[in-house]
Amino acid sequence: MSSAKAPPVSPLAPTAMPELPPLPGVRIATAQAGIRYSGRTDVLYVALESGTRAAGVFTRSKCPSAPVDWCRDALADGSARALVVNSGNANAFTGRLGRDAVARTVEIAAQAAGCRTGEVYVASTGVIGEPLPAERFEGVLAECAARAEDGPAAWNAAARAIMTTDTFPKLATRTAEIAGVPVTINGIAKGAGMIAPDMATMLSFVFTDAALPQDVLQALLSAGTKTSFNCVTVDGDTSTSDTLMLFATARAGHPAITDPADPRLAGFREALDGLLIELAQLVAKDGEGARKFVTVRVTGAESDASAHRIAMSIANSxxxxxxxxxxxxxxxxxxMAVGKAGxxxxxDRLAIWFGDVRVAVQGARDPDYSEAAASAVMREPEIEIRVDLGLGDGNAxxxxxxxxxxxxxxxGDYRS
Amino acid sequence: MSSAKAPPVSPLAPTAMPELPPLPGVRIATAQAGIRYSGRTDVLYVALESGTRAAGVFTRSKCPSAPVDWCRDALADGSARALVVNSGNANAFTGRLGRDAVARTVEIAAQAAGCRTGEVYVASTGVIGEPLPAERFEGVLAECAARAEDGPAAWNAAARAIMTTDTFPKLATRTAEIAGVPVTINGIAKGAGMIAPDMATMLSFVFTDAALPQDVLQALLSAGTKTSFNCVTVDGDTSTSDTLMLFATARAGHPAITDPADPRLAGFREALDGLLIELAQLVAKDGEGARKFVTVRVTGAESDASAHRIAMSIANSxxxxxxxxxxxxxxxxxxMAVGKAGxxxxxDRLAIWFGDVRVAVQGARDPDYSEAAASAVMREPEIEIRVDLGLGDGNAxxxxxxxxxxxxxxxGDYRS
Structure with a gap:
């Protein structure tokens, strides 16, 4: 059995953090605003060059946080000049005070960035139900804007500033070409609990220097979410604050592309999908208290959607x-988990594997079942559970x- | 925080077990068949007098156990002369061997009871996927039939024989009148994990001396399940073996009743509903590792069904x-749990109480919120969480x- 104490860093954390390359049009600063934590950064400020377009995917919670409401509205325009993220307080379920805090935050940020408030995006993560003291951003964001910079250290600091119960910062990077022109994609994420579909991170921000219109960005992001963040769960609980945003600074001088299905986007799409999957997996690997990373694969279902629901039923059990x-x-x-998925x-057609060891076939224990072989699989830090339903072609x-x-x-101790 | 070690008996167990009165037409015996456990009883045999009618509600799992399949088929007839329950092995997902084990069990029981195999009902609880050695019932059931008896000690032994990870036996009794004639209802249950809607017990058996036809019994049982076992959850996991049966021996000489809505059944219905609620609550109070019994009440939802889904979302979070x-x-x-229910x-209309302490109102923390008062509620062994949605009349x-x-x-240790 696992011991009760959580280790300082998840045993599933990557052994080395990736170095994120500079990304033209993006500058980063972090600060200590004293929102809730002391002795650590709790504010991320990202300056985005004029011309940056944004897309977003948000929690399906019926009780979203005030920042989520703000971002959804701001995307109607789609121009982005600044992103402000704080940790320690989610500004969720704070009523009128929550809306006021967002209004104050974007005002301070707009002043710092020299832009309209509608070009500022905000996200908050931490405790729910306590008013966010937005006045603490005063001075802090202007100071951030003045010293914001690019480079690996800045990206690493960004990933750290948005952590709450995370035990390691989550970063990923990809390069691709659009019509022969190289582009970069950098992403950060945070999230360790309250992780479930749909939208499985609490917060993730992805940046690229590609030059793509908002509708193309949104189509790529929505599609990429389906195979990444919507496929990860820690505890089946869905945050009020789940936010995934993609910002494109348009600094890479490739030809204009207006159709998300344009074949010249194939490489970019693949790179983006891979980056989103990497970030989503990092979230599961930092699941609160996690010692094992589990991949659940379902094949032979009646449809992909059915396979996905069965896989989630197993993953959430x-x-x-x-x-x-x-x-x-x-x-x-x-x-049991297959049966309860509905x-x-x-x-009598089910087959089940742990790793490469088939443990059940045709509705009963595999005649060649070896407890020793199955147990050996279970001792690994990364485990695949596979179920074949024998009904159709649906996979997940x-x-x-x-x-x-x-x-x-x-x-049990989070607030105290 | 709770300590890691499970106490030998749930701190939420009743301080005294009820004494179940004799129930005309029912005789009980328990035995050690050595299915899996040693040094404890693992078989319950119930002899039912000729004329007994049965009704049942079963798991909605798409992968039900072999005994569940058997009982569903046997109910097409509805006559009942014997019930055989074993603990230690669920006879679930055992394929052809599972069906063979049921066939062998009912054959042995029918011989012991002197009845048709279709009048024997069976239930199994314990490990899934291991063949049930039905041959161990040979001799045992005949011997049980010979010495079966009634009375408090027999009922208590019955509740104990069907336990698995339960820390206390679960029994309840009620009396009522049908058309002025006194009737008795006795029930037992087991279940502590893998407890979720729909059907939240693993196994529960209720007996009465009322004289009611099968369709009336089924209507009463199905209705009573909605407000009892379908309203309890430990972990959101649904067993392959969930079984709730009601047997009526027809020994109480009241007039014939053929309509479940007959007003002369009002008292019986109320008594049955109360008994089912009591047994369902005992299951939650014996939830694996449980220290707190939690009632979740949702009011002001758009409908009762909506309120129920929200309440379950909270209770399963x-x-x-x-x-x-x-x-x-x-x-x-x-x-968060309200929001994720969908x-x-x-x-901005939500209000939330812990016990009598209102902690949130109109979408924000209650202006009079007292952490001390809320914390005092949380230290109690029994806690009510109430949510008012402010939308309609739906309750749950x-x-x-x-x-x-x-x-x-x-x-983590169950099988090992």
């Missing part, structure tokens, strides 16, 4: 996740982590 | 349940328990 924590090849619980399934793949005593400890 | 374990009045997580909700009430490190420990 507390009994499956505690079994993984206990390194127990308890495939009966996988059957999707078409035929008990989602990621999650185990459920350990440390998760309970972290979340 | 790992973040809400770990906060309760940590005695943390973290109402922000309640907002049901109509208006953030569900029960759950907290999520502790002991849950993780119990379920």
């Amino acid at each position: 507390p009994l499956v996740k505690t079994a993984v924590a206990g390194e127990d090849a308890n495939w009966g619980r996988v059957v 999707e078409p399934a035929d008990r 793949r989602v990621w999650t982590c185990d459920l350990t005593k440390a998760y309970v400890e972290i979340n | 790992p973040l809400v349940k770990t906060a309760v374990a940590g005695e943390d009045a973290n109402w922000g997580r309640v907002v 049901e109509p909700a208006d953030r 009430r569900v029960w759950t328990c907290d999520l502790t490190k002991a849950y993780v420990e119990i379920n």
Whole structure:
């Protein structure tokens, strides 16, 4: 069994953080505004050159945070000049005070950036229900604007400033070509609990120097979300603040492209999708208390959508996740999770694998089942659970982590 | 925080077990068949007098166990002469071997009871995916039939024989009158994990001496399930074996009743509903690792169904349940759970109470919020979380328990 204490850094963290290259049109500064934490940065300010376009995907919560409301409205225009993110306070469920805090924040940021308030995007993460003291941004954001810079250290600092219960910063980078012109994509993310579809990060911001109109950016981002952040879950709980944004500074001098299906975007799309998947996986690898990274693959379902719901039912099952924590090849619980998904399934056609070890076939234990082989798989830090339904061609793949005593400890003590 | 070790008996267990009165037409025996456990009973045999009618409600899992399949088929007839329940092995996902094991079990039981196999009902609970050694019932069931008896000790033994990870036996009794004639209802249940709608017990068996036809029994049982077992959740996981059956021995000499809406059934219906609620609550109070019993009440929803889904979203949220374990009045997580339910909700109309302490109103923290008062509520062993949506007349009430490190420990080690 896992011990109860959460380690300072997830054992699933990458051994080396990627170095993010400079990204023309983006400058970064972080600061300590004293929102809630002391002795660490809690504000990220990103200056975006004139001409930057934005796209976004947000929580499906019926009770979204005030910043999410703001960003949705601001995207109607789509021009972006500044991004302000704070950690420590989510500014969610704060009523009129929450809207006032956003208004004050974008006012201060617009002044610092020399832009309209509608060109400022905001995101907040942390405790829900406590008023955000936006006045603490006064002076801080102007000072950030003055010293904002590019380069690996700035990106790393950005990823750190937006962390809450995260145990490591989450960064990813890709390069691609659009019509032969090189472009860069840099992304950061934060999130460790309250992670579920749809939208599985709390916050993620992706930047590129590509020159793409808002509708193209939005189409690429929405499509990429389906195979990345919408495929990861830690605890099935959906944040009020989930925000994924893509900013394009248009500094890479490639020809204009107006159709998201333009074949010249194939490489860019692939790079963006890969970056989003990498960031989403990092979130699962930093799942609160996580010791195991779990890939759930479902094949042979009636449809992809059905496969996805079954995969999520497995990935969200507390009994499956505690079994993984206990390194127990308890495939009966996988059957249970398939059964409760409510999707078409035929008990007598099911086959189940842990890693390469088939444990069940045709609705019963595999005649060649080896407890030792299955247990060996369960001892690995990264585990694949695969289910074949034997019904059709529907496939899905989602990621999650185990459920350990440390998760309970972290979340029983979060506010106190 | 809770300590990691599960106590031998849930702190939420009733201080005294009810004494179940004799029930004409029902005789009970338990035995040690050595299915999986040693040194404890693992078989319950119930002999039912000729003329007994049965009704049942079963798991909605798409991968039900072999015994569930059997009972569903047997109910087409509805006559019942024997019930055989074993603990230690669920006989689920055992393919052809599972069906063979059921066939062998009912054959042995029918011989012991002197009845048709179609009059035997079976249920199994325990590990999934391992073949049930039905041959161990040979001799055992005949011997049970010979010595089966009635009375409090027999009922208590029955409740104990069907336990798995339960920490206390679950029994309840009611009396009522049908057309002036006294009738008795006795019920037992087991279940502590893999508890979720729809059908929240793993196994529960209710017996009465009322004389009611099968369709009336089924109508009463289905209706009673909606406000009892379908309103309790421990972990959102749905068993492949969930079984709730009602047997009526027809020994109470009241006039024939053929309509479930007959006003002469009002008292019986109320007694049955109360007994089902009591048993369902006992299941939540024995939730694996539970230290707190939580009632979630939702009012002001657009409909009762919507209120129920929101209440279940709260009751199943790992973040809400770990906060309760940590005695943390973290109402922000309640907002999160309302938002993720996907049901109509208006953030700015929400009000939330912990016990009698209103913590949020009109979409923001209550101006009179007292952390001390809210924390005092959280230290109680039984907690009510109430949410008013301010939209309509829809109400719901569900029960759950907290999520502790002991849950993780119990379920990480269950098979080993």
